[in-house]
Amino acid sequence: MGRGVVVGGADLAGYADCLSTRDGHLYVEELDTVDLAARFGTPLFVLSESQLRGNVRRFRAAFAAQWEGPVDVMPAFKANTTLASRRILTDEGAGADVYSPGELEGVLSTPVDRARVSVNGGGKSREYLAHCVHEGVRITVEDVDEIELVQAVAAEQGRTAKIRLRVKPTVPNLWRPTDFSQLTIPIDLAIQVYKSGIPPEFLVAMGRRAIASPNIDLVGLHVHQGRHHASLWFWEGLMSKFGKLAGELIAAWDGWQPQEIDIGGGWPSPRDPLNEETPRSEFVLTALGFPFLAGLRGLGASVYHRALNRLVPVLSSHRFRAPPPTIEEYAAVAVRTLRRELQAARVSTDGVRLQIEPGRSMYGDAGIHLARVKTIKKQTRPFPYSWVLTDTTTFFLAGGHFERSRFRHVVANKADWPGAMTADLVGHSCFADQIVLGARLPEVAPGDLIALLDTGAYQESSASNFNALARPATVLVCGDQADVVRRAETVEDVYSRDTVPLRLLGSPESRGDTGDD
Structure with missing residues (x-):
């Protein structure tokens, strides 16, 4: 794709986009996102001035x-x-x-x-x-x-x-x-x-x-x-x-x-992700869907899992609504x-x-979020399923989680590669941490760079420190310049508001705890 062409599966004629692909890499204005990730680390929020x-x-x-x-x-x-x-x-x-x-x-x-x-x-x-x-x-x-x-x-x-x-x-x-x-x-x-x-x-x-x-x-x-x-x-x-x-x-x-x-x-922003995960979730949660799934279990595990093998791809498939x-x-x-x-x-x-x-x-289309692939996990039984674990988390994208946003996504270092696998893009917290369910991706490997589009609004401002994870930096891009405008947190920042009472810091003897019954 060339300069000014919208990426991420949306056809928005005449739309002035800060994103483009060049030689297989995703760019923000005049900067390669691969270079941004190497320079500033991941996960990373990027804003286009x-x-x-x-x-x-x-x-x-x-x-x-x-x-x-x-x-x-x-x-x-x-x-x-x-x-x-x-x-x-x-x-x-x-x-x-x-x-x-x-x-x-x-x-x-x-x-x-x-x-x-x-x-x-x-x-x-x-x-x-x-x-x-x-x-x-x-x-x-x-x-x-x-x-x-x-x-x-x-x-x-x-x-x-x-x-x-x-x-x-x-x-x-x-x-x-x-x-x-x-x-x-x-x-x-x-x-x-x-x-x-x-x-x-x-x-x-x-x-x-x-x-x-x-x-x-x-x-x-x-x-x-x-x-x-x-x-x-x-x-x-x-x-x-x-x-x-x-x-x-x-x-x-x-x-x-x-x-x-x-x-x-x-x-909405032009690639509006709001509530795009809903159709899949509603089916499983409806009064019709749950009895159907539960009833299949009575036919035995083999029949149940064969049915899931057909059902899960349907639930994982996705069509974006019209712009x-x-x-x-x-x-x-x-x-x-x-x-x-x-x-x-x-x-x-x-x-x-x-x-x-x-x-x-x-703000939405002015920002993207960059994350590294940490590992890929696949299973074949009881039904095929795949996960791509990244170094970010829904807790850094909490606004999207609450609003059930389905962010359009690009493998930033393989932006012109064809789709070859379907997997859930997940984060590295101990929650289910499902960032994009059923993402269509090229064959990815550890170290590949994932770009989540349209994350400029409500994502960084709602990020939290669950699992004591330090929140990412934000970089502002202007042409071929990039500046950190909000630094990444450190572990010391995460615990900087904590105070331990003096009574908990002394020896057992100083607390009057002799260990005797």
Whole structure:
């Protein structure tokens, strides 16, 4: 494959990809991943600066083409908390969606425009809110009693707090299954049981209290439902209900006009891996599948294992879904629908800022994860199966584990070799540690380099130290340059928070333990 051609089995015409293959090796921008792994070690997270810059520019252009006022791109910092990536986004004029006090500190360590920082999440402490008011960031209110707390802390400082209300519209029109669950439940139910957002029954009174509060400026409305579905149908359905609810609230608030409307995020990355493992898992877990498997055991081990021999390849096979719509298509549908509903409610959008908070679609395709093959294990009985053990783990890819992501994968030093074997790509923790089930691979050997694509969002930021494994480094690539932007942990780092009480450090005699009964 040549420069700019997407790898990993997706045909995305016109898509500007930081990945390419040259002479059988996978490249990130102008650097060979084989050389990156040799230089920095594995496992390793790799980020592309050009992809990240291109993504934020594309989002801004796509939504600005549809909206008559200013557009703010406010990427979700939780998706990738490396300060280098945050600095890139700040340089590009992007704001930020933050959740925790720690995330806020990370974002504010760059010269970001405070007015373009949205502090989301429920249960904010008094201290956290006071810090938000002092810094002049936007406070996205989620709790029913938060208005009074914000007013109190703002009054103490003699400042005005800028707030938005995060609404949770009822969306019975969104009936398709949500991608956030292995259970087959409709999106509208998933939205209702999710903790975030203010139920409609409280919104009118909360808005009136906010408008009447002397130290509060209610500047806008906010909605965010995440990546429930990759279709344009989802965005048309969500924006129709959000726009209608916004119109009703504005009418109830006696002509109040928003300065900002934030529609959140939830767009997929082009090779979106979210929930791609579900079809295989659902079969085994359904009420139909389990009795079938259990019933076969009554026919004897030989029959049972012959049946598994036929069944396992079916469960291990995989077809990727079609590529999702483009950002331009999402922008057109979402903005057109929102404007239609607001105009129907006689709400003017002149000069109103449209804000978006992409996460996975901002960072996902800017990152890959590199891992070495440690060993290969194969069995022939009671049915054939193979495992390729790597030096990484799902605990370094926890976001993908929770979201049942199936990462597209390339053997980076054999990128143009044909598929010759099917095996589970597994990690080296003591869990089952299944990274990719039924991966189609060339014949691999210990030392080969596996690249997991689209791991730039939610993976490194959710990594943990299970089995006392030290978390990997992150390297930022820019053209033919590579820099460590988050160093690898050491074993000393893993145990650096531990303290052993002095009473446990002395001799048995010093603890009063003589060994006598």
